[in-house]
Amino acid sequence: MDRRLTTPHVRRRDLLAGIAIGTLAAPAVLRAQGGAGAGPIRxxxxxxxxxQPAFLGPYRNGWLLAxxxxxxxxxxxGRPLETVFRDDAGKPEDAVRMASELVSAEKVALLAxxxxxxxxLALGDFAAQNKVLYAASEPLTDALVWSKGNRYTFRxxxxxxxxxxxxxxxxxxLPARRWATVAPNYEYGQSAVKWFRxxxxxxxxxxxxxGEQFPALGRIDAGATVQALERMRPEAIFNVTFxxxxxxxxxQGNxxxxxxGRSVASMLSGEPEYLEPLGEECPEGWIVTGYPRDDLENPVHTxxxxxxxxxxxxPPRCGSVVGHDIVQAIAATLRKAGGTDTEAMVAAFEGIRFQTAYGTGEVEFRAADHQSTLGAFVGRTRLEGRTGKMVDWRYADGANYLPxxxxVREWRPQG
Incomplete structure (x- = not known):
């Protein structure tokens, strides 16, 4: 049975609207423009x-808004977009099974x-094996577009x-020379530590x-992890937990x-979905990537x-932007492709440009590796009142941090 969404971050009326979005969201204007008979793009x-409801509840909201x-x-x-959502519960084998069902039974034009x-990575492999377009929104592993990259997968x-x-x-x-690392023990955490080093x-x-610590994802023994790091006597720590x-x-660290007296560089920790739950426990002065939502003022983002x-x-979260942006990227691709032929969509996706909801300009999907140039904000954490926020931030354009x-030709399979 396919899992439906039960995350508390999505209100029930929004959830029900989302499940039926394809049949309920096609207004009269679509029929007037010749959409009748063409049917929705699924x-x-x-x-x-x-x-992972903290990120993915807002992500789905951003998707539906777009x-x-x-x-x-x-x-x-003239053809409406319609989305068929499935919940893989964090299991690669379930994601692949659902992908097969969506393509064969639901007749979707592409996966995302x-x-x-x-x-x-499991969905990317499915896309390659079955020649189905896969627009990956969030998985951060480098292998997705490099060592295991393929013609049909974009990120x-x-x-x-x-x-x-x-x-x-x-x-x-920083003056710090001695570093220790802590990251979840799976591809994302291992890759992040490798590249930081x-x-x-x-x-x-x-x-x-x-030294390093690799606790199991979602099952960290924080007391033991903190003790182990303390014994290493580092001057600074690189953190990848979320x-x-x-x-x-x-x-436990507090x-x-x-x-x-230690510096910390921390991936993702400036994103509101991870920063705000810390409340008064927000650490001071960590160097983080994130999303300064309330202080980011420009016409597009506002x-x-x-x-x-x-x-x-x-308020939106970082996931909200990601959900909104990936739909905009898909829409731009469909317009350029002129239809849903897979090979035409792949060709259109290579080099496609769209405006990110951050309002920082256009983002491009590189033809060389199918990686977008979407960037991130880099700043520091600060406790203000009873909650943490990201301060002293700047936008780091992704195009400036790509090989x-x-x-890429050395890392990525040819053909």
């Missing part, structure tokens, strides 16, 4: 909704989604390599990595004084933020 979206806006404006050449890196978010490079740029300026050593040959693991790690607030009576086409 997208199969697979994600770990029940396993879909509603596109359909209200006439859809894709993915949060955990192992799930994204939106900046990868572990890219975000590690952004953090290294700031970490290299290599990129920091390239900028700071005197950097020394004195979600409840991050909360437990910060709580209690045991792990962060006293319009997105207000539309989201009006639709969901809540050259020549390097």
């Amino acid at each position: 997208i199969g979206e697979i994600n770990s909704y029940t396993a 879909q509603e806006q596109i359909n209200a404006a006439g859809g894709i050449n 989604g993915g949060y955990l890196s192992n799930v994204g 939106l978010r900046p990868s572990t390599y890219m975000q590690a490079a952004m953090l290294v740029e700031e970490a290299a300026k 290599e990129l920091l050593k390239a900028k700071r040959p005197d950097a020394e990595f004195v 979600g409840t693991d991050l909360l437990n790690f910060v709580r 209690t045991r004084g792990l962060f006293d 319009a997105f933020r207000e539309a989201y607030r009006k639709r969901y009576e809540a 050259s086409d020549a390097q």
